[in-house]
Amino acid sequence: MTTSAVAQLQAEVTRLRHELSTIKAHEQAPESSETIFVGQYLVERLVQLGVTKMFGVPGDFNLGFLDFVEDHSKIEWVGNCNELNAAYAADGYARVKKGSLGVLTTTFGVGELSAMNGIAGAFSEHVPIVHIVGVPSTSQQKNKPMLHHTLGDGRYDAYYRAATQFTIAAASLQAKETAAAEIDRVLTECLVMARPVYLMVPTDLAYERIPSYRLKTPINAEPPQNDPDVEEFALDEIVKLVETAEQDAIILVDACAIRHNVIDEVSELVKRTGFPVYAAPMGKTAVDEAYERYGGIYVGSISHPDIKEKVESAKLILSIGALKSDFNTGNFTYHIPASRTVELHSDHTTVQYAEFPGIGMKRLLPKLTARLQPFRDDARELSVPPFVFPVPTEDTDIITQSWLWPRMGQFFRQKDIIVAETGTSSFGVLEVPFPTGAMFVSQILWGSIGWTVGSTLGVAMAGQDLGYKRTILFIGDGSLQLTVQELSVMIRSGVTPIIFVLNNRGYTIERYLHGMERKYNDISNWKWTHLLNTLGGEEGKTCQSHLVRNKAELSALLDDTTFASANKIQLVEMLMDPRDAPSALKRQAELSGKTNRYVAELPSGIGEAV
Missing domain, CATH: 3.40.50.1220 (TPP-binding domain)
Structure with a gap:
């Protein structure tokens, strides 16, 4: 037997031992005559695990379940602009809310497939998310009518099968007798393995009554014992x-x-x-x-x-x-x-x-x-070079990448959460020493551009729960255009992140990877300082927008105590050179370019109309 096969077998034995200890705990819990709806049971379990926010988009197959959410005093429904952004928000929430998890609720087919990119990213980066999907009733799943949101061919399990590729555990609730045990199983896997799980809740089963006694035994989120x-x-x-x-x-x-x-x-x-x-x-x-x-x-x-x-x-x-x-x-x-x-x-x-x-x-x-x-x-006799990143003295007043990030380091405080978009921002901020108690959030492995916008919503909400002072987002203009709608949910929800938009007129990281002058790396130049007002804010009251063109203007803003207090959502547009990038990004792009093995230059005339 190979080493990997032994490792997989050992991991499965460990998982089963852990599950057995949970089952024994439930068996020892005294039964009672009290009952609860399946949907209520699920919500109560989430509340027990410290979840205060549920993200998602309503749809006809999950509306009945959402009544249980809205009627609960300890969990809040956060309606998102689309399911992808909702998945990103659940991801950000889970990263900050250590020991808990993110929760996403979508509807069958159209909703859950829209969220799948976000779920895949959470799987890739070891983030615990519960993806709850409201699905047709158990009788409809059995009889397979040609319902809306289906593929029209009777394959009601197609989405479930797809979801299993991006989750550590999945359950399709089909009977009230096993519903509570299945819910507990997937929640346990989510917490212990720190990866997403998938849970199908049929419209009729959500309103079936089951015994509530299992709720008296907490979910066992501790990792298995070592031999x-x-x-x-x-x-x-x-x-x-x-x-x-x-x-x-x-x-x-x-x-x-x-x-x-x-x-x-x-x-x-x-x-x-x-x-x-x-x-x-x-x-x-x-x-x-x-x-x-x-x-x-x-x-x-x-x-x-x-x-x-x-x-x-x-x-x-x-x-x-x-x-x-x-x-x-x-x-x-x-x-x-x-x-x-x-x-x-x-x-x-x-x-x-x-x-x-x-x-x-x-x-x-x-x-x-x-x-x-x-x-x-x-x-302690081993020497450690000091981790510092001083602000350089430069002849130009242009906001350069080499100046921006150490200058931002002076702005950061204890109990800040700094969110950096994949690319220019995540590479730029890496070398900046953060104060004690500050947290860094980024998606370096999955690297889905635009992820940070939805994630910042979840991050800010989890940060409020845990007493963090400010949430600060750094994002490029290209990335922000993918998921910008979620700024409206931030405004509606009352979270107050500071959003620094690096306006370098396109995808700078991709320019360095390939195609510095190619049109496909260009984007439309939006009127960024009008966004918050357009998306539901009231400029000067519930939101504030700023345009900074040079170092002096940015430094003056960073030193302003009202701005730094972050008592309302704020957007700062920073004008920057499209060809400028952090030195680490340039080195990474050079290495990645060699790996990708793109043709360095096409011969003249190739690709042109003939």
């Missing part, structure tokens, strides 16, 4: 490697440390051991960036030279929650071989070339911290 003997062996092997490395080890933190909720455990490891710590782009703010032993962002060959040298010369790398995608690794240019690497993941641990299936980092990290703490004094 104690295997875990101890893995710990011994890691400690031996640290000793062999003579304490010349560094910690590299990535996205899954955030997604699988081990931030507190990582913080303990970092501070109690004293090892230098770095982050991958998708792991930005997984570690306090004001911490004295934090060295910055490692992105393979496009890293700052000091960071690259420190990471790649270390004798041992403790990698936590790695997601080794192209944009997260400098186009796969990591120079840290397996022989010098220990990888900790949510469901397995790898020590050099040996894999330990089922040994998850949530339970391993505290024990590893205790075992490595004695190395603290020696580890």
